[in-house]
Amino acid sequence: MFTIRDQQLKLLLVQRAGEPYQNMWALPGGFLDIDEELEACAKRELEEETGIRGVYLEQLYTFGSPNRDPRERIISVTYYALVPSDRLQLKAASDAADVQWFALDQIPPLAFDHQQIITLAHRRLAAKLDYSTIAFQFMPETFTLSELQTVYEILINGNLDKRNFRKKILALKGIEEAGGLRRTGNHRPARVYQLKNPERVDIIK
Amino acid sequence: MFTIRDQQLKLLLVQRAGEPYQNMWALPGGFLDIDEELEACAKRELEEETGIRGVYLEQLYTFGSPNRDPRERIISVTYYALVPSDRLQLKAASDAADVQWFALDQIPPLAFDHQQIITLAHRRLAAKLDYSTIAFQFMPETFTLSELQTVYEILINGNLDKRNFRKKILALKGIEEAGGLRRTGNHRPARVYQLKNPERVDIIK
């Protein structure tokens, strides 16, 4: 689960309670129920560990090397999720210490092959930036164009030209003015926008 | 497993010997051994049913709806493969009748949710055409630019301008002259090319 917070791309990790890899950090996850859809399982596990639901979720890859879990053969069907920054109140179901957001460049050593999973998810996310509107999934219900630009700049880790960025984004026709202005300091307030189809990730170009 | 044959994109199907869905056509596949890598399993099953190996193979998606197999809960980690047209001698391990190539628009009713899997694979292949050199995986060891163009035209189901196509392909720097000419009829012979990195699929642009 990715989010953007404190001007950084962050990732949710949980601290393992039991063996193996006790006390190490790991990706949230768990076992599939016998009559459960794969995606439903991912959503359930995420909600159980974080209380968050209704976020963008996409199947990433299935990992199944024979010895990736020391106990027994485990196949992991992995998903990644994107959460808008205004919805990351965790703690509905878990206590503070064992679930935490980590900046992507400050990930501690992880249990199992979870670092590899993160690397793949990050690459996928970066790739999708170029040809989809996936970045919109990080935005709260309403936002300004400057806020959106900041999100893009964090994701690509570089600067963008304000005029060109606005031209490109508005040409996508994916957002519309929500009406009203956002006041955030002693300067001109910004127009507020919203997604036309909040659930939808479009492929562009 | 996709290939291009008779100027068409074709797909390999096998006819089921036993229940359920007896005698219906289905995708090649089988069960994972307990100590087997997922990708090794896909390769093994493919080779067992077709005798073909060493082809481009990529994990597609994992399907796991509770009732997709009437017998019991089955999770299918699916892969798709691309085979050059000069390597599709089947029959190493199977008899003629129960393994066959089908044009993509002439797929018979399939067992399980296999039609859905094919649809996804086809979409993925089409998408990758735009931003990778995946189409090269359909080419035999050596080929002419006209042959390559024909493959692209079949895949996108449309015509391409010869000069622009050549410009674009050569700009990718992925192929080089193999030396020599290919004579195929009463007309000027064509230069022969080969991939610089036959295994590699590059992401472009």
Added chain:
DNA sequence: AGACCATAGTGTCAAAAATACACAATGTCA
């Protein structure tokens, strides 16, 4: 040997898209 045939191979111009770039407008705050 020469004519004809079929496909290979090649360059330029126009249109569209991407990029670089600077200043006026507006609400807040002191």
Added chain:
DNA sequence: TGACATTGTGTATTTTTGACACTATGGTCT
């Protein structure tokens, strides 16, 4: 009411993409 900080806007240049037609070459036939 003036200073401040950020919003919002247009044009010119470069790059990329797309349209388009003729010559080159070896084979085949007479």
